[in-house]
Amino acid sequence: MEYMKSIRKRNIQYRTIALIVVSLVSLGLLSFSPYGLLQTSAQEESEPLPDSFSYHDVEIINEESYLQNSNTIDYTIESGETLLGIFQREGGLSYGTSLALVQDISEVFSINRIRAGNTISFVFSNENIMSISYDISSNEELLVYFEGDDYTVVRQSIEYEVVEDFVAGIVEDSLYQSGLRAGLTDRMIMELATVFAWDVDFTSSLREGDQFFLVFEKRYRNGEFAGTGNLLAARFLNNGNEFFAYQVVHDDGSHKYYNENGDATEKMFLKTPLNYTRISSGFSLNRKHPILGTFQTHRAIDFAAPTGTPIETVADGTVVFAGWQGAYGNFIKIEHGGGIATAYAHLSKMNVKKGDRVRQGQVIGEVGTTGRSTGPHLHYEMYKNGELVHPLETKTPSGDPVPDSLRSTLQQNISLYRPLLTRN
Numbered sequence: 001m002e003y004m005k006s007i008r009k010r011n012i013q014y015r016t017i018a019l020i021v022v023s024l025v026s027l028g029l030l031s032f033s034p035y036g037l038l039q040t041s042a043q044e045e046s047e048p049l050p051d052s053f054s055y056h057d058v059e060i061i062n063e064e065s066y067l068q069n070s071n072t073i074d075y076t077i078e079s080g081e082t083l084l085g086i087f088q089r090e091g092g093l094s095y096g097t098s099l100a101l102v103q104d105i106s107e108v109f110s111i112n113r114i115r116a117g118n119t120i121s122f123v124f125s126n127e128n129i130m131s132i133s134y135d136i137s138s139n140e141e142l143l144v145y146f147e148g149d150d151y152t153v154v155r156q157s158i159e160y161e162v163v164e165d166f167v168a169g170i171v172e173d174s175l176y177q178s179g180l181r182a183g184l185t186d187r188m189i190m191e192l193a194t195v196f197a198w199d200v201d202f203t204s205s206l207r208e209g210d211q212f213f214l215v216f217e218k219r220y221r222n223g224e225f226a227g228t229g230n231l232l233a234a235r236f237l238n239n240g241n242e243f244f245a246y247q248v249v250h251d252d253g254s255h256k257y258y259n260e261n262g263d264a265t266e267k268m269f270l271k272t273p274l275n276y277t278r279i280s281s282g283f284s285l286n287r288k289h290p291i292l293g294t295f296q297t298h299r300a301i302d303f304a305a306p307t308g309t310p311i312e313t314v315a316d317g318t319v320v321f322a323g324w325q326g327a328y329g330n331f332i333k334i335e336h337g338g339g340i341a342t343a344y345a346h347l348s349k350m351n352v353k354k355g356d357r358v359r360q361g362q363v364i365g366e367v368g369t370t371g372r373s374t375g376p377h378l379h380y381e382m383y384k385n386g387e388l389v390h391p392l393e394t395k396t397p398s399g400d401p402v403p404d405s406l407r408s409t410l411q412q413n414i415s416l417y418r419p420l421l422t423r424n
């Protein structure tokens with residue numbers, strides 16, 4: 001076993017070198033790989049090798065011939081097909097072996113969760129079947145490894161090689177388009193908008209010249225790019241304000257983000273009830289400014305948005321009114337505790353009723369133009385102790401600070417990533 005481990009480590013190093021090459025090749029104008037920061041995945045570092053390690057042992061031993069002579073067939077499952085049939089036809093297995101295999105697989109994975117449109121991969125070497133694999137999720141795979149007439153069924157974590165990447169960009173039109181130009185994936189743009197959703201109103205306060213900086217994971221599987229992983233750290237310069245977010249992984253595996261003071265970026269109140277990540281394509285600096293009028297004119301914020309745009313409650317609370325209210329049209333008011341309430345008017349659709357408990361970010365209704373309104377918009381009010389206050393400028397309670405036990409982890413992440421996030 002010890003021998004196998006050392007072989008395995010060498011194999012990982014080989015892949016790592018390949019990844020350095022990959023990341024160097026992908027250098028872009030605004031994107032570069034920071035000092036070749038490389039990590040193997042968390043599982044590889046923290047988990048001891050399991051006793052039933054036969055698959056990996058065999059894989060490494062056979063690697064030479066495997067690479068030279070193997071061919072992989074990625075078979076897309078069609079509707080109405082059975083595993084039994086696929087194994088016989090695509091894998092060339094006998095009826096008896098296929099039947100036994102289906103039974104063995106069903107002991108580790110519920111077969112009716114295998115969906116048409118998904119892929120089953122068959123690897124052959126010199127016409128002999130070597131393995132069958134199926135991705136249960138982006139984190140877990142089902143694997144059948146053949147050795148002569150024997151096979152082993154394993155359900156295991158997918159091992160990714162993880163590379164850290166850095167991207168910076170400038171907002172020219174929409175955050176979405178600017179993010180794409182800087183080389184971010186859709187998913188990472190959404191992560192960025194989500195992590196700063198409590199600090200920045202992306203639907204109305206984004207400015208040309210705003211800047212974003214991100215350090216995030218890129219995952220590779222067998223040397224091929226397999227999507228972005230977690231956002232590790234980010235900085236956003238918005239209209240003269242600077243925001244930082246650093247990921248800290250908690251003991252239960254959850255990921256939370258904190259600023260440099262150790263305050264959670266996640267707060268009790270979202271910046272706005274219109275979630276940028278739900279409506280990203282519609283919002284651009286080229287559009288007419290989405291805030292109509294000023295707070296002074298009627299003590300509320302009006303967001304221009306198309307009818308049907310989802311409206312989210314900005315904080316947990318209880319619905320105290322949901323119904324028709326004269327000039328307000330369809331109107332929802334929610335109390336959040338601490339003397340703060342918010343209200344949403346002119347809705348085309350209401351998803352909640354009086355007395356409902358709501359969670360921050362829950363879609364409570366849709367933008368409309370009911371009541372006294374000249375066009376589709378959301379009229380958004382905030383009350384503090386019964387008085388109307390400015391929703392975007394009122395100080396609201398912050399979230400939990402980083403736990404003491406994780407303060408040093410946060411500090412390490414700040415030391416590691418701050419120099420990247422702040423370089424010019």
Ligand SMILES: [Zn+2]
Nearest residue numbers: 300301302379
């Ligand atoms: Zn209004």
